[in-house]
Amino acid sequence: MLKRHFAGVAAVLALAATPAFAADKPIVIGVPVGLSGANSVVAPSVVQSAELAVEEINAAGGVLGRKLALEVADDASGAAGAQKAFDSLIYQKKVDVLISMETSAARNAGLPAVTKGKVPYIYTSFYEGKSCNKNMFVNAWVPEQQVPPIVDAFAKEKGAKTYFLIGSDYAFGRGMLAFTKSYIEKIGGKVVGEEYLPMDGSDWTAIISKLKDAKPDALITSTAGGAPNVTLTKQLRGAGVSLPYANLAVDEGTAKSMGTDAEGIYISASYVTGIDSPENKTFLAAMEKKFGSGLKTPNDLSVPQYEAVYLYKAAVEKAGGTETAKVLEALPTVSFTGPRGTISMSKQHHAPLTMYLGQVQGDGSVKVVSSFKNVDPGEQCPKLN
Amino acid sequence: MLLVLDILTTAAILFVVSIGLLAVFGVLKIINFAHGAWLTIGAYCAVVAAKLGLNPWAALPLAFVVGGALGGLTELFIIRPLYRRPLDAILATWGLGIVIGQLITLGFGRDVQMTPNLVSGTVEIFGADYSAYRLATLGAAIVIGVAFALTIGGTRLGLSARAVIMNETLARGLGIDTARVRLFTFMMGAGLAALAGVLLTPLTSVDPNMGVGWLIGAFMLVMVADASFLALGVACLVFGAAQVLVSTFVSPILGSIAIAVLAALVLRVSPKGFSRA
Amino acid sequence: MPDDAPALGLAARPARSRARLSRSAPFVVAGLAAVALWVAPAVLDTFAVNVLTRSMIYAVLAVTVDLLWGFAGVLTFGQAAFFGVGAYATAMALTYLGATPEWMAVALALSVAAPMALGLAVGWLSFYHRSTALYASVISLVTPIVVTQLIYSGGEWTGSSSGLVGFDVLPLELEGFFRLAALVLVAVTLAAWVFVRSDAERALVAVRDNDARCAYLGLSPKRLQIALTTVLAGVAGLAGFVFANASSVVAPENAGFLFGTELVIWVALGGRGTLLGPVLGTIAIDYLAANLSGDLPFLWQLLLGTAFVAVIILLPGGLAELVRRVWARLPFGRRQAVAPRLVASSPRPNAAVSGAPLLKIENLAKSYGSLTVLENIDIEIRAGELVSLVGPNGAGKTTLMRCLSDGTEPFSGAVSIGGASTAGLTPNRIVALGVGRKFQVASVFESLTVADCLLLARAPHDRLSPIGRAETLSLPQAALDVLRMTGLDRLLAEPTRLLSHGQKQALELAMVVALEPRLILLDEPTAGLTKAERTTIGAVLRTLTGDGVAAVLVEHDLDFVRQISSRIVVLHQGRLALDGTVDEVVNSELVRTIYSGGAHG
Structure with missing residues (x-):
């Protein structure tokens, strides 16, 4: 305690001694995120990776001589909470930018405040696509990027012709499977069943029986993350379903908590911990060092958060300041090479990404089966640029 | 045939819950x-049991005892002052549910927990593979039902409880300590709920909010059963069948609200629900 | 004894002018609040303006929850559903039609009409003859679940889980929406405040206290409850309209069951049944949540949950109750109850006393399963008759009374009043045929004053004002007599729960008489009364029958029966044993056997 106090005093003295720092307030990054509610499982990992990015950037001298600071606010993973969180960050904490992973409902609820408050917003969660706002950029995947690797693999390697689709009844579940269905039909496959259960539903019995009746070659699911995903997988395994099974909503952490039930599931992601690149190894080591035993496994939702902080840094440097109009102009033009490779949000406010097809192993880790370079996000927001 | 099994096992799970x-x-x-x-x-008792390295089945008695003990405390401090205000009791227990959810979150974290399977694999029945655990729940429902019937029919507590159900004033007049009956009943109810939690672990995700999804369905079934134990069995069969049939032939989304909507309509037509039958 | 007669008489004038003062209080407070809120955005920062805008919209909902729960006793989780329907109606209209002034008007109309239609349906489902408070709560739980599900299944049309965003809204700035929300809140609260101080509100409290008595006063509890549900659904929809415009986004959780429970929590903490408590409670808690919950998400829920449980158990009146207790200790805080002035109503023209029987019972029989309680009952009663129904306990007297006054009671045979069959009629509709019933155990409204109880009894004759309090209470002479003879006329401002047993019996009799019935059914009106009180009741009954009212009296006191009856009917084991004049019955061998037999058995 005493030590920290001294450190604080020292920092203040140091700041006072360097006029450039004393004059400039830090650049504040707002992170509205679901600390409670549906996203609360993954949210801590998102905050951790943002913290690492800020620490690294500050250690390297900040952005245009200014330090970065984080303001985290809980959006309760929903619309009402997001309204409060965005208001608090934009109007009370007066942040310069918003960078966050959120549910689609929370993102949508926050967008009016983003527009009115005139701040740039980098959305770092994969989602169902086609959310367009001139202040918002997305550096995570959309269906056009995630689905084809899986379907292609099933069609080519497993010879799958008929597919059964199961999802949670919400925007992401329906959006993903609608695209999946159209893609399967495009490559000549056939969807023999498409079923949804409400997000809070916990009994998949009837759907599983339908699945067994339909006898498809492969199964693709897109539930809400966390609980519904675990519930469905447990019940599928309980019923003895052992088809080729791809899960569009599972992350490594959830796969681990499912234990042996998750073994063999195919996932498609822009990030898995097993990516073999120097950037990823450095990143993982830095995370390990900073958080030690408190580390939340980095994942496909937290890594984009890390990279987005760097993308923002690059944009501010290019724009020569934090003025929103200039930052928005710079954002699509800058790029950053991070754990997922080189990222640039250059396509209609979205980013071409390298996608990885992985398979969950018995110990819950994900083995990369193959990768696909620079998969295009497709036509997301044709009216923006 | 699969349909019949689905209906029976769904009813069994609803009954247990x-x-x-x-x-x-x-x-x-x-x-x-x-x-x-x-x-x-x-369900978290199952998590703890697994962490302690106990046999997965040991979670059942553990949950019954922990649930019953916590139920006893709840009866004494929260339910007892609210007997004359039943609507307030709904609210107070709802608030308690929020508190428990947050305490579990603070203690165990928000994450989905891993629990060992009680029974895994499938059984071949009528020429098809069927989840062995779902069949096991059928047995569990029968065991719990029979135990419950024996308790109600054959013990002093059961007799006193029946007297309180029929006419509380009279029961008190006959020298039955109604406060004690209530305490023990609440403890038993809470213990059974916790037991059901363990039995749910192989079927659902284990997380701090897992119980909420089951609450409304159970509540509606109990309303329809109107305190009658046999009527509850019938209600579980009928509404379980409705849920499975609607899910199978119409839409699983409608199926998931089938119990709530149908039960509300049944109550509108016949306020005493199935207990009159 | 602060309430003795001379003191009350002297205090009448200042009390009345104070009443006038307090009648204008809501308008003064509302005016001040409106002005304060109008200038508030100039002082508050943008964050506070934005958060409070939503808090005030939620407070409108809290008012509706409070009216339903705090005043009418209907615990509801469903207001969120109506709010959500209003918000979605607005959002969808603005998204798919546009935000021109014309379409905006359409959106406004839809946002009120759609929830009202749903409210009507929910009301119809929740409230029916013999429905329970619990059942209404059950329906209020199911409603938001179903509505949310519909929103999810709407796919792109409703935006599914993501909700709708990006539609054009009213051309206002943040401050403008703040003021709009403030005006709506002040207007709704003011309207509710005026309403809860009106006579009509007493009817809601009466339904909450004792809906059976209400029905037997000719009021239709279910119609009142359905009307309230429908109107408040519309108000919630209006709040939804403002919300959709102010936040330019709607999401399924706005209509959800969890939001519904949150509203109840705010109302409970603020203080149910106090209007201002829930309004201030909602604004304070929601504002605090916006400031705190971001920093301590789980702890905040934990604190709120704990506070909620504690308040429900220890302080059911919420924080407002604390304030009220302190206030009541202050010298000026004690409010003097004011009662209306009693006047005699103009006597109703006597219906021509025709030869046709007023009450006709034909071959009535009733059984519970295999147990036959009544059979072969045929009785005719004409205007001006006072018929006593006697018989040992279990003879079926009270059951017969119930069959006469409730046509939905399952029985066979026919009952007609003045030639109209009562088959299938609920009690309130039988009251409309001119039947008044007094119960065995005095049935009055415990939370109301003596004057309010009488006022409700006159509701079928003099409409209850939804905006004010009547200064006079006009009662038929016979009811005034009952009050005078029992001294109740000096206790008009007294809450009935403070009355003695005899006074409650007298009050109920006065209420029944105030209905001006053609036929009056009395179930042991003298049980537990003093000799003097009995004499009074006897005198009242004789006056009434003298004016052409018919009376049926269930009575055990044979002396009393002998004094006042014009005819006596003897019931024994569910059958009509004897029907004759006082002398015939009193001297009959049969009656002696029955009574001695009953005494031994």
Whole structure:
């Protein structure tokens, strides 16, 4: 305690001694995120990776001589909470930018405040696509990027012709499977069943029986993350379903908590911990060092958060300041090479990404089966640029 | 054939989940809206048992005892002052459910927990593979049902409880300590709810909010059963069948609200639900 | 004894002018609040303006929850559903039609009409003859679940889980929406405040206290409850309209069951049944949540949950109750109850006393399962008759009374009043045929004053004002007599729960008489009364029958029966044993056997 106090005093003295720092307030990054509610499982990992990015950037001298600071606010993973969180960050904490992973409902609820408050917003969660706002950029995947690797693999390697689709009844579940269905039909496959259960539903019995009746070659699911995903997988395994099974909503952490039930599931992601690149190894080591035993496994939702902080840094440097109009102009033009490779949000406010097809192993880790370079996000927001 | 099994096992699960709520409603005339939280407590007993390295089945007695003990405390401090205010008791127990959910979150974290399977694999029955655990729940429902019937029919507590259900004033006049009956009934109801929580672990995700999804369905079934134990069995079969049939032939989304909507309509037509039949 | 007669008489004038003062209080407070809120955005920062805008919209909902729960006793989780329907109606209209002034008007109309239609349906489902408070709560739980599900299944049309965003809204700035929300809140609260101080509100409290008595006063509890549900659904929809415009986004959780429970929590913490408590409670808690919950998400829920449980158990009146207790200790805080002035109503023209029987019972029989309680009952009663129904306990007297006054009671045979069959009629509709019933155990409204109880009894004759309090209470002479003879006329401002047993019996009799019935059914009106009180009741009954009212009296006191009856009917084991004049019955061998037999058995 005493030590920290001294450190604080020292920092203040140091700041006072360097006029450039004393004059400039830090650049504040707002992170509205679901600390409670549906996203609360993954949210801590998102905050951790943002913290690492800020620490690294500050250690390297900040952005245009200014330090970065984080303001985290809980959006309760929903619309009402997001309204409060965005208001608090934009109007009370007066942040310069918003960078966050959120549910689609929370993102949508926050967008009016983003527009009115005139701040740039980098959305770092994969989602169902086609959310367009001139202040918002997305550096995570959309269906056009995630689905084809899986379907292609099933069609080519497993010879799958008929597919059964199961999802949670919400925007992401329906959006993903609608695209999946159209893609399967495009490559000549056939969807023999498409079923949804409400997000809070916990009994998949009837759907599983339908699945067994339909006898498809492969199964693709897109539930809400966390609980519904675990519930469905447990019940599928309980019923003895052992088809080729791809899960569009599972992350490594959830796969681990499912234990042996998750073994063999195919996932498609822009990030898995097993990516073999120097950037990823450095990143993982830095995370390990900073958080030690408190580390939340980095994942496909937290890594984009890390990279987005760097993308923002690059944009501010290019724009020569934090003025929103200039930052928005710079954002699509800058790029950053991070754990997922080189990222640039250059396509209609979205980013071409390298996608990885992985398979969950018995110990819950994900083995990369193959990768696909620079998969295009497709036509997301044709009216923006 | 698969359909029949689906219906029977769905009914069995519904029965296991709602029996604790029914016991409390029958004797105390109070809706325990913390029922969902007790399911969660039970499931976390399974988590703790696994962490302690106990046999997965040991979680059942553990949950019954923990659930019953916590239920006793709840009866003494929260339910007892609210006997004359049944609607307030709904609210207080709902609030308690929120508190328990947050305490579990603070203690165990928000994450989905891993629990060992009680029974894994499938059984070949009528020429098709069927989940062995779902079949096991059928047995569990029968065991719990029979045990419950024996308790009600053959023990002093059961006799006193029946007397309180029929006419509380008279029961008190006959020298039955109604306060004690209520306490023990609530403890038993809570213990059964926790037990059901353990039995749910192989079927659902184990997380701090897992109980809420089961609450409304159980609540509606108990309303329709109106404190009658046999009527609950019938209600579980009928509404379980409705849920499975609607899910199978119409839409699983409608199926998931089938119990709530149909039960509400049944109550509108016949306020005493199935207990009159 | 602060309430003795001379003191009350002297205090009448200042009390009345104070009443006038307090009648204008809501308008003064509302005016001040409106002005304060109008200038508030100039002082508050943008964050506070934005958060409070939503808090005030939620407070409108809290008012509706409070009216339903705090005043009418209907615990509801469903207001969120109506709010959500209003918000979605607005959002969808603005998204798919546009935000021109014309379409905006359409959106406004839809946002009120759609929830009202749903409210009507929910009301119809929740409230029916013999429905329970619990059932209404059950329906209020199911409603938001179903509505949310519909929103999810709407796919792109409703935006599914993501909700709708990006539609054009009213051309206002943040401050403008703040003021709009403030005006709506002040207007709704003011309207509710005026309403809860009106006579009509007493009817809601009466339904909450004792809906059976209400029905037997000719009021239709279910119609009142359905009307309230429908109107408040519309108000919630209006709040939804403002919300959709102010936040330019709607999401399924706005209509959800969890939001519904949150509203109840705010109302409970603020203080149910106090209007201002829930309004201030909602604004304070929601504002605090916006400031705190971001920093301590789980702890905040834990604190709120704990506070909620504690308040429900220890302080059912919420924080407002604390304030009220302190206030009541202050010298000026004690409010003097004011009662209306009693006047005699103009006597109703006597219906021509025709030869046709007023009450006709034909071959009535009733059984519970295999147990036959009544059979072969045929009785005719004409205007001006006072018929006593006697018989040992279990003879079926009270059951017969119930069959006469409730046509939905399952029985066979026919009952007609003035030639109209009562088959299938609920009690309130039988009251409309001119039947008044007094119960065995005095049935009055415990939370109301003596004057309010009488006022409700006159509701079928003099409409209850939804905006004010009547200064006079006009009662038929016979009811005034009952009050005078029992001294109740000096206790008009007294809450009935403070009355003695005899006074409650007298009050109920006065209420029944105030209905001006053609036929009056009395179930042991003298049980537990003093000799003097009995004499009074006897005198009242004789006056009434003298004016052409018919009376049926269930009575055990044979002396009393002998004094006042014009005819006596003897019931024994569910059958009509004897029907004759006082002398015939009193001297009959049969009656002696029955009574001695009953005494031994």
